[in-house]
Structures are given as C-alpha cells and as structure tokens.
Amino acid sequence: MKKRLLMFFLVLLIIVSSVPLTFAAPKAKKEKLMVYTSMKEQLIGQIRDAFVKKYPNIQFDYYSAGAGKLMAKLATERQAGNIMVDVIWTSEIPDFYQLKREGMLEKYISPEAAKVVSPVKDPDGYFTPIRLGTLGIAYNTNYIKTPPKTWDDLLGKDYADGFGIANPALSGTSMVSVAAMVQNLGWEYFEKLRANGAKIGKGSGEVVDDTALGDLKACLAVDYITIGKIQKGATLGFAYLDKILVIPSPAAIVKGSKNIEAAKKFIDFMLSAEGQAIIANSLTLPIREDVPIVKNVGLVAPEEAVRRAMPIDYDWVMAEKTNIIDQFTKIMTK
Amino acid sequence: MKFPRLAKGLSGLKKFGVAELVLLVSIAILVVVVAFPILLIFWNAFTTPEGKFNLKDVVTILSQPQTYEALWNSVVIAAGVTALSTVLGVFFAWLVTRTDLPFKNLMKLLFVVPFMLPSFIGAIAWKILCSPRGGYLNVFLVNLLGLEKAPFNVYTMTGIIIVETMYLFPFVFIQVSGALERMDPTLEESALISGIDLFTITRKITFPLITPSFVAGALLVAMYSLSHFGVPSVLGQNAGIYNIPTLIYQAIHASGGSFNAIRTGTVLASLLVLAAALILYLQNLVLKKGRYQIIAGKSMRPMLLKLRGLRVPMLVLSILYIAVTVLLPTVIIFLVGALKTYGLPLKFTNMTLDNLKYIFTWKMTRDSIKNSVILSVGAAVVTMLVGTMISYVIVKAKVKGKFILEFLGMLPYSVPGTVIALGVILAWSGKFGINLYNTAGIIFVAYIARYMAFALKSTSASLEQVHDSLEEASRACGASHWQALKDIVLPLIKPGMISAFFMIFFPALRELTTSVLLYGPTTRTIGVAIYALHEDGETVYATALASIALVIIVIGEIIIRRLSKAERRNA
Numbered sequence: 001m002k003k004r005l006l007m008f009f010l011v012l013l014i015i016v017s018s019v020p021l022t023f024a025a026p027k028a029k030k031e032k033l034m035v036y037t038s039m040k041e042q043l044i045g046q047i048r049d050a051f052v053k054k055y056p057n058i059q060f061d062y063y064s065a066g067a068g069k070l071m072a073k074l075a076t077e078r079q080a081g082n083i084m085v086d087v088i089w090t091s092e093i094p095d096f097y098q099l100k101r102e103g104m105l106e107k108y109i110s111p112e113a114a115k116v117v118s119p120v121k122d123p124d125g126y127f128t129p130i131r132l133g134t135l136g137i138a139y140n141t142n143y144i145k146t147p148p149k150t151w152d153d154l155l156g157k158d159y160a161d162g163f164g165i166a167n168p169a170l171s172g173t174s175m176v177s178v179a180a181m182v183q184n185l186g187w188e189y190f191e192k193l194r195a196n197g198a199k200i201g202k203g204s205g206e207v208v209d210d211t212a213l214g215d216l217k218a219c220l221a222v223d224y225i226t227i228g229k230i231q232k233g234a235t236l237g238f239a240y241l242d243k244i245l246v247i248p249s250p251a252a253i254v255k256g257s258k259n260i261e262a263a264k265k266f267i268d269f270m271l272s273a274e275g276q277a278i279i280a281n282s283l284t285l286p287i288r289e290d291v292p293i294v295k296n297v298g299l300v301a302p303e304e305a306v307r308r309a310m311p312i313d314y315d316w317v318m319a320e321k322t323n324i325i326d327q328f329t330k331i332m333t334k
Numbered sequence: 335m336k337f338p339r340l341a342k343g344l345s346g347l348k349k350f351g352v353a354e355l356v357l358l359v360s361i362a363i364l365v366v367v368v369a370f371p372i373l374l375i376f377w378n379a380f381t382t383p384e385g386k387f388n389l390k391d392v393v394t395i396l397s398q399p400q401t402y403e404a405l406w407n408s409v410v411i412a413a414g415v416t417a418l419s420t421v422l423g424v425f426f427a428w429l430v431t432r433t434d435l436p437f438k439n440l441m442k443l444l445f446v447v448p449f450m451l452p453s454f455i456g457a458i459a460w461k462i463l464c465s466p467r468g469g470y471l472n473v474f475l476v477n478l479l480g481l482e483k484a485p486f487n488v489y490t491m492t493g494i495i496i497v498e499t500m501y502l503f504p505f506v507f508i509q510v511s512g513a514l515e516r517m518d519p520t521l522e523e524s525a526l527i528s529g530i531d532l533f534t535i536t537r538k539i540t541f542p543l544i545t546p547s548f549v550a551g552a553l554l555v556a557m558y559s560l561s562h563f564g565v566p567s568v569l570g571q572n573a574g575i576y577n578i579p580t581l582i583y584q585a586i587h588a589s590g591g592s593f594n595a596i597r598t599g600t601v602l603a604s605l606l607v608l609a610a611a612l613i614l615y616l617q618n619l620v621l622k623k624g625r626y627q628i629i630a631g632k633s634m635r636p637m638l639l640k641l642r643g644l645r646v647p648m649l650v651l652s653i654l655y656i657a658v659t660v661l662l663p664t665v666i667i668f669l670v671g672a673l674k675t676y677g678l679p680l681k682f683t684n685m686t687l688d689n690l691k692y693i694f695t696w697k698m699t700r701d702s703i704k705n706s707v708i709l710s711v712g713a714a715v716v717t718m719l720v721g722t723m724i725s726y727v728i729v730k731a732k733v734k735g736k737f738i739l740e741f742l743g744m745l746p747y748s749v750p751g752t753v754i755a756l757g758v759i760l761a762w763s764g765k766f767g768i769n770l771y772n773t774a775g776i777i778f779v780a781y782i783a784r785y786m787a788f789a790l791k792s793t794s795a796s797l798e799q800v801h802d803s804l805e806e807a808s809r810a811c812g813a814s815h816w817q818a819l820k821d822i823v824l825p826l827i828k829p830g831m832i833s834a835f836f837m838i839f840f841p842a843l844r845e846l847t848t849s850v851l852l853y854g855p856t857t858r859t860i861g862v863a864i865y866a867l868h869e870d871g872e873t874v875y876a877t878a879l880a881s882i883a884l885v886i887i888v889i890g891e892i893i894i895r896r897l898s899k900a901e902r903r904n905a
Contacts, residue, residue, distance in 0.1 A: 034855060036855070040870065040872075041696070041698070041872070045696075061855060061856055062855070063854075063855035063856075064698075064870070065866065065870070066870075068587070069587050072586065072587050072595075076759075076763075076771070077771065077772065079763070081764050081769070082763070082764060082769050082771055082772065084772050084854065084855060085855075140468075140677075162467065199572075200574075201572065202571060202572065202869055203869055203870050203871060204871070205870040205871025205872060206868075206869060206870065206871035207871070208871050209676045209677070209871035209872070209873045210465075210468070210871075211677075212675065212676045212677030213462075213465065213468035213469075213676060213677040213873075214467055214468030214473070214677060215465045215466065215467045215468035215469070216467075216468075217467075225871070229675050229676070232674050232675035233674050233675055233678060233684070234675040234676065234677055234678065235677055235678065236677075333574050
C-alpha cells in the first residue's frame with residue numbers, strides 16, 4: 001500500500017517537473033526590452049524600426065492594446081509575480097499616478113526631459129510625457145457635409161443616432177477625454193448626447209473604423225489614427241472643436257524591470273529629436289517645441305492646441321476614475 | 335533475469351502490475367491537466383483569499399443585474415440556436431438522404447463546409463455585411479431597392495442567433511443524416527405496403543428512429559452555443575449584449591485582473607460548468623433511452639421521395655443556403671482584406687495587395703501564424719498519444735479503479751473553453767510552483783485539457799472495434815504484452831489516432847475562446863491576432879489575416895482528404 005502511494009507521487013512528481021522544463025524559453029544573451037503601449041502599430045511600429053536600427057543589440061518587443069487591457073495584464077502579472085514589461089506607454093494618465101503611488105514605477109529623469117513641453121509633468125521623474133495626443137471629431141463625409149465646430153454641434157440632427165465614443169473602460173484616451181468633458185461640459189452634456197442617440201463603441205481605433213464604414217456618422221477620434229486613414233483614402237473628415245482635448249501620453253519604466261538600461265535608452269530615444277520626428281511624422285503632436293509637425297493634414301499646431309485645450313484636473317480624474325466610467329456607462333446605455 | 339531483486343520486489347507487489355501503473359499515470363495526467371484547474375475554479379469561487387468558505391460574494395455576484403442578464407442571454411441564444419439548427423439540420427439531412435435531390439453527394443459535402451469556417455471570422459464578415467447603417471449588404475440593398483432604412487441589423491439577439499446557427503448547424507446535420515442513412519428502410523416499406531400514408535410513417539416510424547441522433551446533435555449545439563465566445567463578442571458588445579463567456583472576458587480584461595475580477599470570472603465559470611453538466615446529463619438520458627438497434631442495419635438503399643416539381647426549387651434553395659452562409663462571408667473577408675482602407679466601396683480600383691504583404695512582414699501577425707501552427711501540432715500530437723494510452727486503459731485493461739478514469743475522462747466533454755482558460759490561469763501562474771503565465775506553455779496545457787475529449791472519443795471508438803481475442807491470440811502465441819500492443823493493436827487503431835490528431839489540430843489552429851484569455855505579448859494565436867486587430871479598428875488587416883487563415887485551413891482540409899483517401903486505397 002505504502003509503495004503504491006509512493007509510486008503515485010513519484011509519477012506525479014515526474015509529470016509536474018517535466019512540464020516547465022519543456023516550455024522554459026531558451027535564454028538569449030541579447031539585451032531585451034518589452035514595451036506595453038496603447039499606441040497603434042502605425043506609430044509604435046515606426047519607432048521600433050528606428051530604435052532597433054540604432055540599437056541592434058536590443059531585442060525589442062511590444063504589446064499593443066487598449067490601456068484598460070494593459071493595466072489588467074500588468075495587474076495579473078503582478079499577482080503571478082512574473083512581470084514581463086519594462087516600459088509602459090499609454091494615454092491613461094491616472095494610471096501613472098496610481099502606479100507611482102503604489103511604488104510600481106522606476107524613477108528616471110532623462111537628459112532630454114528638460115525639453116518637454118506638456119501640461120502634465122511628474123516633478124519626481126517617475127513618468128515622462130512622450131507625445132501630445134489631440135482628439136477631434138472624425139466624421140463620415142457621406143453623411144456629414146459641414147465639419148462640426150462646437151461641442152453643441154454634436155447635439156444636432158446631423159449626428160442623430162450616429163455619434164460614438166470609445167469605451168473608457170478599454171481605452172485610456174477615451175477615459176481621460178470623458179473625464180475632461182465632464183469637468184468642462186458637465187454630465188448634462190452626456191445626457192443630451194445620449195438623448196440624440198450617441199453610443200459607446202469599443203476601442204479608440206474601432207470607432208474610427210465604424211465611422212469609415214458609415215455605421216457611425218461621427219466619433220470622438222484620436223488625431224493620428226483618423227488622419228492616417230484619411231491619407232489612405234477613407235471617406236472620413238477630421239475636425240477640431242472650439243475646445244480641444246489635449247492628452248499627453250506618458251511613458252514610465254516599471255519597477256522590477258530586468259532591462260533597466262535598455263528601458264532608459266528607449267525613453268531617451270523617444271524624447272530625442274530623432275524619436276520625436278518619427279512621432280510627429282506619424283501625424284500626432286510631438287512633445288518638444290523644436291520638432292515641427294506635419295503641415296496641411298488637418299493637425300492643430302501645438303501652441304494653438306495648448307491655448308484651446310480643455311483644462312483637466314488630474315487629481316480629480318484619478319480619484320473619480322471608476323465613478324466616471326460607471327456614470328458614463330449608465331448614461332450612455334440608458 | 336538481470337535484476338533478480340527488483341523482479342522479486344515487483345512480484346511481491348503482485349497487485350501492482352504494469353496495468354496499475356499505466357492506470358495511475360493516466361489518472362495523474364487527467365487530474366493534473368483537467369481536474370485540478372477545474373477544482374481550483376470552484377475553490378476560488380467559494381472561498382476568500384484567506385481560504386475561508388464564502389457564499390456572500392457568490393450571492394452578490396449572482397444577484398447583479400449584469401450577471402443574470404448575461405445568463406439569460408446565454409440561455410436565450412443557446413435555445414434559439416439549438417431550435418434553428420435542429421430545424422435546418424433535420425430538413426437538409428432529410429433532403430440529401432431521403433429525396434431524389436440532384437447532386438446529392440456534392441450537396442452533402444457542401445453542408446458540412448460551414449464547419450471549416452471559424453465562427454468568429456463568420457461573425458466579422460456578417461458585421462461588415464449587415465451592420466445597421468454602413469454594412470455593405472445593407473447599403474447595397476438600400477440602393478438597389480430604394481429603401482428608407484437598412485433591412486438588417488446584425489447587432490441584435492436575432493442576429494447573433496442566426497449567425498451562430500450558420501456555423502453550428504452541421505452538428506445536427508451530420509448526426510441526423512448519418513442516422514437516416516443507417517436506418518433500415520424495410521421498416522418504412524412494410525408500413526407503406528400495409529397502406530399507411532407517408533405522413534403517418536414519418537411521424538410514427540422515421541421520426542422516432544432518428545430522435546436520439548437529432549437530440550444528441552441538438553444538445554451538442556446547445557452546449558457549444560451556451561459557452562460560445564466568438565459570435566456574441568463580435569456582434570453583441572456594441573449593442574450591450576453580453577453572454578456568460580463575454581462577461582468573463584470583460585471581467586478579466588477590463589477591470590484590472592484584480593482578485594475580485596478573477597472571483598467574478600470563477601463564479602460565472604461555475605455557472606457554465608453546471609449548465610454544461612446538466613446538458614450532458616440530459617444527453618445521456620436520451621441516449622440511454624433510445625438505443626435503437628434497428629438503426630444499425632446494413633446499408634440498404636432507402637426508398638427515395640420523389641420531389642417531382644420541387645426538385646429544382648429544392649436544389650436552388652440548398653445552393654442559395656450554402657451561397658449565403660458560406661460563400662458570401664468568405665468572399666467579403668477576401669474583398670475587405672484587399673481594400674486600401676476600411677469603408678471604401680468594393681471596387682477594383684480600391685483594392686491593393688499591400689495588406690497581405692504587410693501581414694507577412696509584420697512580426698505580430700507572422701508570430702501569430704507560427705504560434706498557432708506550433709501549438710496546434712504540439713497539442714494534437716501530445717493529446718493524441720496521451721489520449722490513446724488513457725483510452726487503452728479504459729477500454730482494454732482489466733484493472734480495478736478504472737471508473738475513476740472514466741469519470742475524469744468525461745470531464746473535458748462538459749467543460750467549456752473559457753472555464754479551462756480560467757482554470758489554467760489559477761493553476762499555472764505561480765501559485766503552485768509552476769509559472770507558465772504569458773508563455774506559450776499555458777496555452778499548450780489548456781489545449782491539452784480542452785481537446786482531450788476529442789482524443790478519447792476517437793481512439794476509444796477504434797479500440798472498441800479491436801476484439802480482445804486478437805490480442806489474446808498473439809499473447810497465446812508467445813508475444814509479449816508490448817509486442818501484442820505494437821504489432822496488433824497499434825496498427826489497427828492507427829486510423830483512429832490519425833483522425834484524433836486532425837480532430838484536435840484544426841480546431842486548435844483557429845482557436846479563440848481559450849487563447850484570448852491566455853495570450854501574452856509574444857504568444858498571440860491566429861484567432862487572437864484577428865480578434866485583436868478587429869477590436870483595435872484595423873479591420874482591413876484583420877480580414878487580410880483571416881483570409882490567410884482560411885486559405886491555410888482549406889488547403890489543410892484538402893490535403894487530409896487526399897491522404898485519407900490514399901490510405902483507404904492502400905488498406
């Protein structure tokens with residue numbers, strides 16, 4: 001009897017121990033870097049190409065998904081005690097304050113950081129804005145002939161049953177946008193939008209694609225995603241409203257990163273004139289004043305963006321994040 | 335004997351022979367791979383992090399409106415899909431087996447084709463075609479007929495039910511057409527000779543005879559649909575329609591992966607397991623009641639109903655059905671995959687090959703193809719081999735305690751992919767000394783658990799056909815146990831093993847439900863890559879990758895058909 005039990009455990013042990021052996025990835029000597037970002041391939045792909053060219057010894061990988069998903073991934077990795085990410089780069093600014101408070105970020109002040117111009121900065125150096133995202137209205141030109149000018153335009157007949165906002169639970173940009181709109185336009189504005197038939201979409205890219213198909217007439221849209229599609233010939237227009245949503249996208253090094261040196265190189269690279277030029281060429285606003293934007297594609301100039309920007313109280317956004325998402329969902333699904 | 339002492343020791347343990355050892359190993363594998371993760375789900379659902387029993391949270395989660403709404407949606411979708419699949423499946427099965435429909439054999443083949451099309455790719459295609467304002471089919475019909483409003487809205491429960499039915503109805507079709515073919519036609523003929531009209535014959539003889547098979551098919555559809563992720567997630571989320579698997583996905587992905595999110599997931603998963611177990615129980619009940627031996631008659635030609643004037647209309651109907659459910663979605667996937675950007679009219683001038691080129695140069699998509707191929711080949715090989723061993727013990731070995739194995743072997747049948755994914759997250763992300771999280775290993779383990787049922791089914795079926803006397807004869811002639819196995823049993827069950835391999839390989843290749851919860855930054859599968867691209871608003875890239883996936887699947891199927899034909903010819 002005893003022996004039988006012994007045998008049983010022996011077999012169990014052999015099976016259990018053989019599993020990780022088979023799947024442990026072969027370790028490479030090369031320096032590695034894993035970036036989690038909410039930037040789309042269109043933007044991060046070009047940065048990767050240039051970065052890998054400059055640092056051929058760094059094995060660069062990235063994971064692109066909505067900010068909500070990335071945070072979920074990070075949280076699960078923390079629970080599992082196996083953090084894979086080195087640099088995190090999204091537009092969901094409250095997350096960075098939150099991670100900083102939880103001691104999840106590594107302090108790093110890049111030598112290039114002094115040149116950054118941004119409404120959001122972390123004086124302690126735990127995260128640095130990399131780009132200045134702007135949001136406008138993407139509209140399907142088959143349905144909307146005159147571009148919108150004010151936020152009140154979106155409450156008109158042209159947009160009835162056809163205006164979409166990305167789900168703030170999935171998209172960081174959308175989360176901060178909704179919060180800024182609540183602060184500047186009030187919850188009543190969302191009630192009115194909903195009364196006009198506005199709805200929640202999925203990710204910040206999907207609402208633009210749905211607008212291009214004509215399923216939505218217009219949507220709250222990120223600059224480079226929309227302009228990129230317009231340049232490929234999509235039946236889309238892009239317009240800024242009287243008050244502009246300007247949302248910086250910070251990057252930070254995650255504490256416990258095994259590749260801190262590579263991570264620092266990456267932050268430096270993104271802030272360098274070279275990296276910023278790539279960002280600007282991807283049709284969004286650079287974070288440095290000395291890097292020119294792409295002209296004549298409908299992108300707002302950085303100075304003007306800052307002048308017309310909706311003010312955002314990030315402390316409030318951080319404290320109220322879940323409530324904002326809940327309230328928004330409640331109104332928009334009424 | 336080289337090791338007299340060892341031999342003595344072993345013979346001392348008379349009861350503990352090779353059979354017992356294999357039994358134990360088999361049990362151990364099933365426990366570790368299947369039972370343990372599932373137990374953890376229940377454990378997690380009903381205890382606090384400190385390990386205390388906790389029913390309060392379960393009640394709270396279950397009493398949330400979104401939970402019972404999702405449960406209700408799951409049930410309604412499953413019921414609708416099952417009803418619709420049964421009607422369609424029985425009708426078409428009858429049409430191709432019992433009437434003089436032209437091109438019957440070809441049509442029979444075509445009706446199984448929807449199986450090859452991954453349902454979430456179908457859902458994406460239908461979204462592109464029938465989304466309420468912009469869908470290409472809607473726009474086309476509005477312009478053609480001068481309609482005021484678009485005729486179809488696919489973002490509804492009805493839309494989900496219809497799309498799911500398109501890709502699930504072959505379950506019923508295959509079962510029922512099989513039964514109709516094997517049925518002894520003399521039963522009907524004798525009734526006919528006795529002067530009973532055809533309607534009564536159908537009602538009193540044919541229908542009762544095929545009842546077990548269509549109920550089996552219908553319950554299979556119900557079980558699959560209840561835990562189906564792809565279609566409801568592509569079509570339902572925009573309209574706020576969630577079922578249990580999409581709610582689990584939402585809980586895990588949107589709310590920070592916290593303990594509470596995982597808890598919510600496990601409670602919902604427990605619901606799914608219970609529902610699936612109930613369906614399985616019903617299925618056994620029906621199958622036990624309906625062992626109609628008459629069906630096992632020799633293949634005789636049943637009398638065919640003359641469709642007369644309906645022959646051509648019925649053929650047209652069948653062809654239209656295939657065209658709408660298979661051809662149209664496939665074509666739209668290829669066309670949109672070639673568009674310069676999403677939303678442009680489907681004109682040749684708007685087409686480009688850049689998307690395809692991009693898919694092949696983009697590391698993410700290339701990796702996803704590589705991952706899917708490696709994972710599905712690996713999972714198919716391992717699961718097939720382990721499944722054969724376990725089936726052998728269940729079917730052939732005379733050993734005590736194999737009921738445990740039979741019970742464990744039943745488990746994977748009733749456990750949905752979402753549940754297995756949650757289970758392996760709980761089991762293999764470091765809490766028990768092994769951390770596979772974010773690696774391909776965790777998907778691999780999940781695939782083995784998920785597809786073990788297929789391997790067991792296929793290999794045990796062919797093992798049952800190998801009569802014990804064959805093995806006994808070889809043993810009587812002096813062959814060792816191993817020799818008998820190697821020279822007699824294995825060659826005989828080889829076809830079963832090969833079919834098990836492909837029964838696992840193809841579903842795994844296009845798998846989404848499990849891997850969408852398990853993938854890491856570098857371990858996306860094809861399904862996940864298509865799903866994520868679609869979700870990120872890269873519809874043209876998503877469809878371009880989907881068309882590549884479809885090409886791989888179709889070529890694979892063709893190769894297998896060729897191979898199995900050649901095999902049969904050789905045999």
